[in-house]
Amino acid sequence: MAVLFAPAAKAKVAAIIVFFLVLPYFVSPYFISVVNLIAIAVIGALGLNILTGFTGQISIGHGAFMGVGAYTVGILTTKVGLSYWAALPLAGIMAAMVGAVFGIPSLRLKGLYLAIATLAAQVIIEYTIIHWTGLTNGSAGIVIDAPSVGTMSLADDKNFYYFALLIALAAVVCTVNLFRSRVGRAFMAVRDRDLAAAVMGINLLQYKVMSFGLSAFYAGIAGALMAGYLRVITVENFTVEVSIQYLAMIIIGGLGSVMGSIYGAAFMTLLPIFLRTAADFLGAFLPNVAHFLLSMQTALFGLIIVLFLVFEPEGLAKLWKDIKDYFRLWPFSY
Amino acid sequence: MRFRGFLVVLLCVCLAVTLVATGCGKKEAPTQTTETPKEPVKIGGIFDLTGATADVGVPYAHGAKAYFDYVNSQGGINGREVKLIDIDYAYDKTKAVEVYNKLVKQDKVAAILGWGTGDTEALKQIIATDKIPYISGSYSEGLLDVTVCPYNFLVAASYSDQARAALKWIKDNWQGSGKPKIAFVYNDTPFGKSPIDDGKKYAAENGFEVVADEVVDLKALDATSQVLDMKRKKADFAIIQGTSNLTATVLKDAKKNGLTTKFIGLNWAADEKVVKLAQDAAEGYIGVIPFAFPYDNVPGLTAIKDYLGSKGGKIEDQNQKYVQGWASAMIMLEGVKLAGDEVTGEAIKEGLETLSGFETGGLAGPVTFTADSHRGSEKVRLAEVKNGKFEYLTDWFGYK
Numbered sequence: 001m002a003v004l005f006a007p008a009a010k011a012k013v014a015a016i017i018v019f020f021l022v023l024p025y026f027v028s029p030y031f032i033s034v035v036n037l038i039a040i041a042v043i044g045a046l047g048l049n050i051l052t053g054f055t056g057q058i059s060i061g062h063g064a065f066m067g068v069g070a071y072t073v074g075i076l077t078t079k080v081g082l083s084y085w086a087a088l089p090l091a092g093i094m095a096a097m098v099g100a101v102f103g104i105p106s107l108r109l110k111g112l113y114l115a116i117a118t119l120a121a122q123v124i125i126e127y128t129i130i131h132w133t134g135l136t137n138g139s140a141g142i143v144i145d146a147p148s149v150g151t152m153s154l155a156d157d158k159n160f161y162y163f164a165l166l167i168a169l170a171a172v173v174c175t176v177n178l179f180r181s182r183v184g185r186a187f188m189a190v191r192d193r194d195l196a197a198a199v200m201g202i203n204l205l206q207y208k209v210m211s212f213g214l215s216a217f218y219a220g221i222a223g224a225l226m227a228g229y230l231r232v233i234t235v236e237n238f239t240v241e242v243s244i245q246y247l248a249m250i251i252i253g254g255l256g257s258v259m260g261s262i263y264g265a266a267f268m269t270l271l272p273i274f275l276r277t278a279a280d281f282l283g284a285f286l287p288n289v290a291h292f293l294l295s296m297q298t299a300l301f302g303l304i305i306v307l308f309l310v311f312e313p314e315g316l317a318k319l320w321k322d323i324k325d326y327f328r329l330w331p332f333s334y
Numbered sequence: 335m336r337f338r339g340f341l342v343v344l345l346c347v348c349l350a351v352t353l354v355a356t357g358c359g360k361k362e363a364p365t366q367t368t369e370t371p372k373e374p375v376k377i378g379g380i381f382d383l384t385g386a387t388a389d390v391g392v393p394y395a396h397g398a399k400a401y402f403d404y405v406n407s408q409g410g411i412n413g414r415e416v417k418l419i420d421i422d423y424a425y426d427k428t429k430a431v432e433v434y435n436k437l438v439k440q441d442k443v444a445a446i447l448g449w450g451t452g453d454t455e456a457l458k459q460i461i462a463t464d465k466i467p468y469i470s471g472s473y474s475e476g477l478l479d480v481t482v483c484p485y486n487f488l489v490a491a492s493y494s495d496q497a498r499a500a501l502k503w504i505k506d507n508w509q510g511s512g513k514p515k516i517a518f519v520y521n522d523t524p525f526g527k528s529p530i531d532d533g534k535k536y537a538a539e540n541g542f543e544v545v546a547d548e549v550v551d552l553k554a555l556d557a558t559s560q561v562l563d564m565k566r567k568k569a570d571f572a573i574i575q576g577t578s579n580l581t582a583t584v585l586k587d588a589k590k591n592g593l594t595t596k597f598i599g600l601n602w603a604a605d606e607k608v609v610k611l612a613q614d615a616a617e618g619y620i621g622v623i624p625f626a627f628p629y630d631n632v633p634g635l636t637a638i639k640d641y642l643g644s645k646g647g648k649i650e651d652q653n654q655k656y657v658q659g660w661a662s663a664m665i666m667l668e669g670v671k672l673a674g675d676e677v678t679g680e681a682i683k684e685g686l687e688t689l690s691g692f693e694t695g696g697l698a699g700p701v702t703f704t705a706d707s708h709r710g711s712e713k714v715r716l717a718e719v720k721n722g723k724f725e726y727l728t729d730w731f732g733y734k
Contacts, residue, residue, distance in 0.1 A: 028439065028440060029439040029440075030435055030436055030439035030440035033432070033435035033439055034432060034435070037428075037431065037432060130522055138527065139522070139523060139524040139526075139527045140455075140476050140524060140527075140528075141455055141456075141524065143458075143459060143482055146459075146463070155459075155460075155463045157435075157439070229431075230431065230456055230457070230459065230460065231459035231460070232455060232456050232457070232458060232459050234427075234452060234455055234456055234524060236427045236452040236453075236456070236523070236524065237427055237428060237456060241426075242428065245428075269432070272429060272432075273432070273436075276421065276422075295383075295384040297384070297424065298424075
């Protein structure tokens, strides 16, 4: 594990971990429930960033891969009788296999063409889930029991928080280390210039499919966590809008940045809450503005993405780094 | 660079406001134990004001809010004010979870008036754990299993019961020869498919012939191929489960292609908007109506008239979904009233479960809940569009 370098860096990481461990004791339960949703989004966003940010392959099927993970948990726990804990890794593996299959066209397709091919994956998976009623209960969905460790039930937000935190932390550490390995470097070589990568002896098919599989593995785990959190699995939680939302997360957070995935996931989850609070606040003075602001939400989302693409294409991660550099170098900012 | 600085400041402000909004840093004491009888009773509302179903969601939300206002003007419930904390979730299922958590964990509401089928289904497990009585705008049969969702209450006939009632009416009034041929028109969502299996089963048991399944998208602008398929299969009747838009599209295309099929829509497919959208194509269309229209002659509407009059409005400007929101809020607050002074989720649930033949003054069918059944009513009325207006064909009846 090569995450930790200097003692100062070690101290920083330790401080962050301690901060998250004691967090639930200082904040309201609602805040924890929001963090839980962010943690799930972080895992999903990391997965998509591996594929899109690091390997340069676009995917609009990420929501469906999450669905595969969630449904795997649902089917294995209710029909096969496995425990949630046994089903969780299998959900990731199942999603990875499905993801890898839909990644095969990426050898021939690039850019927009690949985007449409993965959109097909989204549609096919959604259709299969709705119409294979014998396995998935169709659009009625699957209800699972709350997973628990001993007497601690994950139905409690605080318990779920620690569980989600653990998985999210593991996902972050794995991703950071991935890009120190041959596989990760190969992904980046493929992103930068696939022809050059092939010349250097990187098997394009193998690594592209592997990237799709790995990305879908994260998505599957995120989907399985979502299933554990809601305890109801319906296809409506894994629609194409979800896929687009994850793409927006990594674009705003920063393509090809691990920390960016975290910032992006947090940003996309918190923005609607912010807009609602602002609308409530303004509504006290200007009743008409509140409603207007609420209906503007989607448009505002779009505007923010455009602004980021124009002014800060490297996302929140770069913005944060700039702020840190500014203070580190102050007052000599040259 | 200056713009970048602005972006940074903007983000910081956003973050600060959001952290305060989510209650970071303050841990709220549980209010349940410290509550004094003078405090207002808080009820949550998850409505769609800006999303895909806003056309029916807005009047529903206004109706519910109006009833809370009305109750407060009458002195509240058991001497306490009732407060509706409502949030627009824009028909977004992932957002519904966050919104629900805010209402329950931050605002500490005792019960919730919800909205869509997808999100109510997705929340049903959490609702059961949190013990939050939940009356939703969805009447899906999937919410009726009290072992799985003991805190979901359906204030009107479930979609399945509505479909069965429509089929029973067809059976009783069938004059043609042979078996009546039935088609089902619906959309591929939990909401759309909810009554289809039960409806088909009932049809098979009662000597119908189900000839076609037509899937039409909620936002469809064209249903020609589905309509032609029904024509080819000579469907005598078609049952529609969808929204106003889907129904209007089907009715218009049916008229265009000269179908003789009689269309019967379940409650979300049957309102004034269908008539407005489909114009003369809606003539002869039959709706399954579990709630009163504002122009009906029932005692329950007097309160709405008086309330709107005091606000300078007119009941003629409101539609049936307004009445539906009003009636749903009425039933919820009846449960709160029966809960007594200790207003908790469990107490409201027990209160609702003692309702027996509760009358909303004709706004909805008489509502009965028991500990084993949260099927509030199975009675509906059928109404046919004549000269651009729904006119009742039947009185309240159930399929049994």
